[in-house]
Amino acid sequence: MLLFLITFFSFWHLNLDFSNIVFLDTLMVILLTAISDNIRVYLNKKNRLVSNTVGFIYAFILGPEYLLISSIIILFSRTKHPEIGRKIYRTLIFSASYSLAAVFSYGYNPLLSIFLFLTFSKIINSIFVEGFKEFELKIFLYEYFYFLSLLPLTYLYTLTIDFGFKYTIISLNVLILILFYLMIKLETDKSDEKLRNIRIGKLNRVIGTLSNIIRDLSLKVPGEKVLDHIAEIFNTSLGYEYVLISLFDYRKNEVIRVTQRGIDQEKYEMIKNTFTPISEVMKFIEEKYQYGDTFFIPNADKINEAYTFQPRDVVNVDYLSENQNLWDPNDLLLLILRDERENMVGYISLDSPESGLRPSKEELDILTVFARLVSLALEHSQKFLEIKDQSERDILTGLYNHSKLFSDLMSYEHNKDKIFLVFIDLDDFKNINDRYGHKYGDEILKRFSQILLQSLRGNDKVYRYGGDEFVIILENITKENVVKVINWIYDDLEKNNLGITFSAGVSFTDESPENYKHIVEIADEKMYQSKKSGKGQIIE
Incomplete structure (x- = not known):
């Protein structure tokens, strides 16, 4: 006015x-x-x-x-x-x-x-x-x-x-x-050249530090120390004030906080002890935010609004003058960590860059390379293997577990792979536990698991779904041969004289091409139809 x-x-x-x-x-x-x-x-x-x-x-x-x-x-x-x-x-x-x-x-x-x-x-x-x-x-x-x-x-x-x-x-x-x-x-132009030289120098320092991490891995340095090194790199060498490394526990559907830099210890403990479902993170993993293995979500508190931000190709003096490139406290920058099968196993959250700027495409490309190097480092670190093994293996049988099943199904769905899924339930297993005790029942479960592994092909996967329920995933196979594989299991079971039978249901990804998790339910329903038909049956 x-x-x-x-x-x-x-x-x-x-x-x-x-x-x-x-x-x-x-x-x-x-x-x-x-x-x-x-x-x-x-x-x-x-x-x-x-x-x-x-x-x-x-x-x-x-x-x-x-x-x-x-x-x-x-x-x-x-x-x-x-x-x-x-x-x-x-x-x-x-x-x-x-x-x-x-x-x-x-x-x-x-x-x-x-x-x-x-x-x-x-x-x-x-x-x-x-x-x-x-x-x-x-x-x-x-x-x-x-x-x-x-x-x-x-x-x-x-x-x-x-x-x-x-x-x-x-x-x-x-x-x-x-x-x-x-x-x-x-x-x-002189300032741009100076800016590029500074950034190249910073990149060289980071690469040097990462090479030291690879060396530490070869010397079998404890995984916790490796993860701290990684957090330290992003904090000091790349200039992010806050760094948080988290891994996924698919069995519990929980985000596990592993290490951090820059966060007040009391606040970090509060974050660490607060249950965060994996789905809370996955809502940000959308293609419109993706640049390689990096996801940048501007104003993450307003993700339902129209997405208009487009990062510039490179950082230069002109880039510094545009307000839309300034970092916002609600911005979210995630580096995705993957295992050898390209499944998501966690992420690194970066906040408050020392430049005060949102990342350019050039920086996002560099961060993607770092994310892959970190994934490689974590993949071999003791801490990662410990958490990964815990989240993938059933303690009693050594088979893959429930969380690993759904992680693999996500991978299959992403790659549009054609698979068959067999859902197995032991017949009258409760009677065995009631008559001979749970210790004997556990021995039966372990011996049955070994029979499954011995009867299947090398690339087939076996999971203990829970209790006396098991799931098998078979690739590159016809329905007729799936039935043959199940009959092999029956034959091996008789040879080992375990005195048990099982009912099975078979489903194919074409029955639910948009949601592979649903084929578990389909096979489960067919398995129950098998039990109603007299047990020890296969419903295709």
Whole structure:
């Protein structure tokens, strides 16, 4: 409102009179204002040169009516923020600055008037835009020097009578602006080169540290130390203030916090002891956020809103000047960790980069490489193997367990593999436990598990689903041969005289091509049909 009032009363005081407006002068004002305002010249990552002075200084010497025309043109300029509210605010900033400067500058000889207009407009603009807290003398003097560089040709314009020559002279101010643009661009290119060298140096340090980790692995350094090394790299070498490494326990459907950097210990303990289901993380694993094995989710608290952010290819000085590239406290950066079968086994969460910037595509590509190296390191670390083995193996039988089954099904579904699934349930196993005791029952389960492993092909997988229930996954096989495999198991069971039978149901991925987990339920239902049919049966 203040800017509007300043603009209104300044133009009111200037007594606008549009009766003497010249069409060619108006066209020239529009062209110079539009061209100069759309030449972006950044002095640093947050200060843009007031380039439209080229148009406004010409408007000033023609009269206050032309200042108003220039102000209106600003409203239609191309800007980073197309919202109408932001455009109106920007227009009021310049119209208030230049109109108020004009109030103090008219009424003197041309040279002094031009000098005063350039001086006052720069001072007023700095007050409106930067205020006193963000005022930088170096930036002010540089920009003021640019303003004053427009004075000679503008004054020469007032002394020239020939119209063609007058327009040529005033147009040369655009060349001065372009000269400043080239000077700053040269400096920017040097800064870009310096920025690249810094980043390359940082990358070399990280690669060196990672090589030390690989060496530690070969020396069988404890896994906990390896994980701490990895967290330390991202914290100190890559400059992320907060680092959290987590692994998945599919059996419990739980995210296990392993190590961290930068987080207050009390807060970390609270995070560590809070149950977080794997599904809570998986909701962020969407293709629109993915860059290799890295997922960047801007404003993760608003994931249901339209996704508009597109990371730039590389980081340069121009990248630093755009607000959309600034890191937001709600941004989420995840590096996915995978096992040798490309299954997700955990992730690294990175927050608050020292640059204060969101990652570029270049950085996301580098982070993907790091994620794969970390996956390799974790894959061989004692801690990872301990957690992975715990989450994949059944303690009693040594077979794969329930969580491993669903992890593999996710992998099969992702790759669109064709598989058969056999659901097995031992018949009347409860009677064995009741009659001979659970210890004897456990021995039967272990011996039956060994029979399954001995009867199957090398690439078949066997899981203890729970209790006396087992699941077999078979690849590259026909339905007829699946039945043959199950009959082999029956034959081996009879040879070993365990005195038990089982019922089985068979399902195929074509029965639920969009949800492989559902084929477990399908096979389970067929198994129960088998039991109702007299037990010891196979339902295909």
